[in-house]
Amino acid sequence: MISFSVNAVRRLAEFDAQMFLSINALHRHFRLEKLVRAVSFTGDGHFYVLMALILPFAYPVEGRHFLLTGLLCFALELPLYWVLKRSFKRRRPFKVVQALAPLLQPSDEFSFPSGHTTAAFMIACLISVFFPAASTAVYVWASLVGMSRVMLRVHFISDVMAGVLLGTSIALLALAIAGH
Numbered sequence: 001m002i003s004f005s006v007n008a009v010r011r012l013a014e015f016d017a018q019m020f021l022s023i024n025a026l027h028r029h030f031r032l033e034k035l036v037r038a039v040s041f042t043g044d045g046h047f048y049v050l051m052a053l054i055l056p057f058a059y060p061v062e063g064r065h066f067l068l069t070g071l072l073c074f075a076l077e078l079p080l081y082w083v084l085k086r087s088f089k090r091r092r093p094f095k096v097v098q099a100l101a102p103l104l105q106p107s108d109e110f111s112f113p114s115g116h117t118t119a120a121f122m123i124a125c126l127i128s129v130f131f132p133a134a135s136t137a138v139y140v141w142a143s144l145v146g147m148s149r150v151m152l153r154v155h156f157i158s159d160v161m162a163g164v165l166l167g168t169s170i171a172l173l174a175l176a177i178a179g180h
Contacts, residue, residue: 012158013096015157015158016093016156016157016158017093017096017097017156032151036148036151036152037104037148037152039144039145039147039148040104040116040145040148040149040152042141042145043116043117043119043120043145043148043149044116045119048070048119048123051066051070051123052066052067052070052071055067059130059131062130062131063130065130065178065180066126066127066130066131068178069126069130069171069174069175069178069180070122070123070126070174072174072177072178073122073126073170073171073174074119074122076170076173076174077118077119077122077166077167077170080166080170081113081115081118081166084112084113084162084166085108085110085112085113085115086110088110088112089110090110090111090112090159091110091111092106092109092110092111092154092155093111093150093153093154093155093156094153094154104152104154106154111154111155111156111159112156112158112159112162113159113162113163113166114146114149114155114159114160114162114163115163116145116146116148116149116163117142117145117146117149117155117159117160117163117164117167118163118166118167118170119167120141120142120145120146120163120167121142121146121163121164121166121167121168121171122167122168122170122171122174123138123142123167123171124138124139124141124142124167125167125168125171125172125175126171126174126175129175129180130180142164142167146160146163146164147160
């Protein structure tokens with residue numbers, strides 16, 4: 001059983017490294033760094049604060065529910081995110097695959113899970129519930145935020161996938177707690 005687990009982890013690590021190199025090969029063919037940085041910046045948190053300030057005024061009922069559920073999401077997410085980061089202590093891709101240096105300085109030492117992706121998918125899930133017409137756009141945006149983290153060379157694909165699952169799960173839990 002332990003042998004199977006070690007082999008599975010090794011295969012995942014090899015897959016992550018290969019995907020990381022393949023995705024980052026796009027930089028050789030296209031000048032994407034500015035665009036990727038801009039997309040990643042939308043997941044830094046400023047956008048969330050702006051939505052929290054605007055939506056309750058623009059849409060009093062839905063915006064207020066969005067704000068309160070969003071606050072609950074972040075109250076659940078932040079401690080869980082830090083516990084996971086500190087428990088897994090997964091090294092950043094540029095420390096494992098040294099062929100590519102990061103295109104920005106990450107905010108912390110460890111990569112698993114992707115915090116930008118977690119928050120983006122939490123917000124996308126909430127927006128899809130409270131503002132269903134925007135669902136496609138916000139899920140495309142959240143996916144681009146996750147991909148930007150790989151293209152900036154600070155996360156592996158599995159970090160991003162864990163962020164998708166974590167963010168969506170936390171949003172669904174917060175929605176259930178809030179009765180939505």
